Structures are given as structure tokens and as C-alpha cells.
Amino acid sequence: MNQQKIPATVITGFLGAGKTTMIRNLLTNAGGKKIALIINEFGDLGVDGDVLKGCGAENCTEDDIIELTNGCICCTVADDFIPTMTKLLEREQRPDHIVIETSGLALPQPLVAAFNWPDIRTQVTVDGVITVVDSAAVAAGRFADDHDAVDARRAEDEALDHESPIEELFEDQLTCADLIVLNKTDLIDAAGLIRVRDEVASRTVRKPVMIEARNGEVSAGILLGLGIGTEDDIANRKSRHELEHEDGAPHDHDEFDSFVVELGPIADPAGFVEGLKGIISAHDVLRLKGFVDVSGKPMRLQLQAVGSRIDHYFDRAWTPSEKRATRLVVIGLHEMDQDAVRAAIEALA
Numbered sequence: 406m407n408q409q410k411i412p413a414t415v416i417t418g419f420l421g422a423g424k425t426t427m428i429r430n431l432l433t434n435a436g437g438k439k440i441a442l443i444i445n446e447f448g449d450l451g452v453d454g455d456v457l458k459g460c461g462a463e464n465c466t467e468d469d470i471i472e473l474t475n476g477c478i479c480c481t482v483a484d485d486f487i488p489t490m491t492k493l494l495e496r497e498q499r500p501d502h503i504v505i506e507t508s509g510l511a512l513p514q515p516l517v518a519a520f521n522w523p524d525i526r527t528q529v530t531v532d533g534v535i536t537v538v539d540s541a542a543v544a545a546g547r548f549a550d551d552h553d554a555v556d557a558r559r560a561e562d563e564a565l566d567h568e569s570p571i572e573e574l575f576e577d578q579l580t581c582a583d584l585i586v587l588n589k590t591d592l593i594d595a596a597g598l599i600r601v602r603d604e605v606a607s608r609t610v611r612k613p614v615m616i617e618a619r620n621g622e623v624s625a626g627i628l629l630g631l632g633i634g635t636e637d638d639i640a641n642r643k644s645r646h647e648l649e650h651e652d653g654a655p656h657d658h659d660e661f662d663s664f665v666v667e668l669g670p671i672a673d674p675a676g677f678v679e680g681l682k683g684i685i686s687a688h689d690v691l692r693l694k695g696f697v698d699v700s701g702k703p704m705r706l707q708l709q710a711v712g713s714r715i716d717h718y719f720d721r722a723w724t725p726s727e728k729r730a731t732r733l734v735v736i737g738l739h740e741m742d743q744d745a746v747r748a749a750i751e752a753l754a
């Protein structure tokens with residue numbers, strides 16, 4: 406019997422845009438659909454996987470959540486993604502829908518192109534690529550280069566790439582989108598939202614549909630059911646790297662680095678968070694997230710920093726079997742002085 410292709414939705418977007426938050430909402434409102442989740446994260450801590458495994462959705466149990474932690478999914482398509490999908494498709498009970506969260510630094514194009522692999526193409530189709538945007542970060546100009554500075558640098562060195570790696574990646578993730586979700590609209594006013602809409606629209610020639618959201622609250626009916634078949638159109642959504650390297654030269658993520666800081670219990674979480682804010686802005690840390698062991702508290706403190714905006718909340722009790730520890734993943738540009746950042750964070754403990 407010719408089985409119906411399983412729809413797959415790719416959820417992408419820059420570091421901290423709200424991908425995991427949106428997926429957590431989706432899992433708890435998926436209308437009974439059996440969902441398989443593939444999560445790819447930059448950095449060696451697996452925070453997103455831990456958060457999503459904790460959301461207890463019946464239609465997406467721990468067995469249905471697969472973490473790809475060997476680097477950005479765009480670089481590990483052949484070694485990681487394809488074998489994972491092949492195994493998933495061999496399962497007796499096939500999912501109704503597959504949701505793939507790329508890392509915040511991944512290019513979605515190579516991942517979507519992988520759906521044209523023969524073993525996958527006959528069984529799965531890309532229902533749509535959804536790019537989540539941190540509207541507050543766009544409104545604050547985080548993705549727009551200081552073009553005067555770039556022009557000045559470029560005047561000295563013609564070979565200079567005219568865009569920062571962050572700006573280029575931001576554009577590539579928008580170029581690949583079938584739907585753009587302007588998230589975090591609670592953090593900007595109406596005038597800011599207009600500026601964000603204009604800025605995002607100016608970054609992609611394709612002008613995909615743009616919707617607004619807070620905390621990734623978008624109905625499953627919108628997110629799952631775009632019915633695009635994006636794998637058939639991926640040749641028209643080339644990334645900047647593909648356009649500049651028609652020879653197919655591989656891309657890399659050398660512009661970004663991450664490392665994990667492990668500490669003991671923290672007695673004063675509020676003071677710790679304040680101290681982190683200073684370190685983040687002094688060293689231009691792009692993203693910092695993880696879990697804090699607060700002295701004397703049975704609950705684990707989840708800490709999420711996007712730029713210097715830090716959220717922290719007790720998310721669940723430590724389990725008897727797990728080792729209590731404070732473990733944070735720090736992500737920044739390659740120029741970030743990792744030793745200085747690590748020492749500064751350790752000094753807060």
C-alpha cells in the first residue's frame with residue numbers, strides 16, 4: 406500500500422528567538438497528532454532537549470524526542486540527520502508529523518535539500534520551513550551591521566565580506582522561510598513592530614507570510630499544515646554562501662564558539678544573574694543558557710539569556726538520581742575571550 410508521505414516542519418531562527426518555546430506550545434496543543442521531534446542545538450549542554458522532554462506531552466514522549474548534538478544540523482546532515490530520519494521511518498508506529506528544531510546557528514538550506522535524498526523523499530515531505538524572529542533584537546538593531554563602519558573597513562579591504570556572520574545567517578534563515586513568526590512582540594511597541602516588519606521584509610526577496618506572536622503561541626493549525634513541499638523549491642532559496650560559492654564549497658561556523666561552565670551551588674541567584682548581565686555585555690555574549698543549583702532549594706533554576714535579557718525560573722525539582730550542579734553553555738563570536746568569560750562567571754559563584 407502506497408503510504409502517504411509524513412509531513413515534516415523545519416523550525417529555524419537565530420539564537421534565542423523562541424524556537425523551543427514555540428515547540429513546547431505546539432506539543433501541548435497539537436490536537437492529538439503523534440509528533441516526532443528532532444532537536445539540534447549549538448553547544449554541549451542539551452538544554453532545549455531537557456526543556457522539551459520535561460513538557461510531558463502525551464503525543465510526544467521522551468522516546469519521540471531525538472537530539473542531534475554533534476554540531477549544527479546543516480553540517481551533519483549526512484552523518485547524523487539522514488541516519489536519524491531513516492531509523493525514525495523504520496519505526497512500527499510512524500509519527501503523524503515530524504518537527505525539526507535547528508540550532509540557532511544552522512543554515513536551513515542544506516537540511517531541506519536532504520529531503521531530496523531517495524530514501525527520504527519517497528516517505529517524507531517538508532510541510533514548511535518556519536523562521537522564528539526575535540522582534541526585540543531586530544528592533545534593537547542586533548542584525549543590522551553598522552554600515553558606515555563596514556563601508557570604512559571595506560574601503561581598506563575590498564575582500565572584506567560586506568556582512569557580519571550574524572547578519573548573513575539571519576538573512577539566510579529568512580530566505581528559506583515559508584512562514585516568518587515575529588516573536589517577542591510583547592517586548593516592543595506598535596512603532597517598533599512596524600520597523601521590524603519593514604526590516605525583515607527588506608531582508609528577503611521572497612516575502613514569505615509574516616505573523617506576530619508572543620511566547621511562540623501560534624496555533625498548531627497554522628504551524629502544521631502549510632502543505633508546501635519545500636524540498637521541491639529549495640534551489641530557489643540559496644543561502645549567501647551558496648550564491649558566493651557556486652562551486653559547492655562547504656560552509657562552516659568558524660565565526661561562532663561555545664563552551665560550558667560548571668559551578669557548584671549558588672547562594673544568591675539574584676546577585677548571580679546581575680553579575681552575568683555585566684559579563685554578557687562586557688564580552689558581547691550572544692547566548693547563555695542552562696541550569697543553576699541554588700543552595701537549599703529543591704527546585705532547579707533554569708536560566709536563559711538572549712543578549713543581556715535574562716529570564717530565570719525554577720522549572721522543576723532536582724531528581725534523586727541526578728547530580729545537582731550549575732551548568733551553563735556560553736555562545737559567542739569566535740573573538741569572544743573564552744578564558745576571561747569563564748573566569749568572570751566562576752568568580753560569581
Ligand SMILES: Nc1nc2c(ncn2[C@@H]2O[C@H](COP(=O)(O)OP(=O)(O)OP(=O)(O)O)[C@@H](O)[C@H]2O)c(=O)[nH]1
Nearest residue numbers: 420421422423424425426509588589619620709716
Ligand atoms: N518576553 C518574551 N520572551 C520570550 C518569548 N519567546 C521566548 N522567550 C524567552 O526567550 C528565551 C529563549 O527562548 P527559547 O525558546 O529557548 O529560544 P530558542 O530559539 O529555542 O533558543 P536557541 O535554541 O538557543 O537558539 C527564553 O527565556 C524564553 O522564555 C516572547 O515572545 N517574549
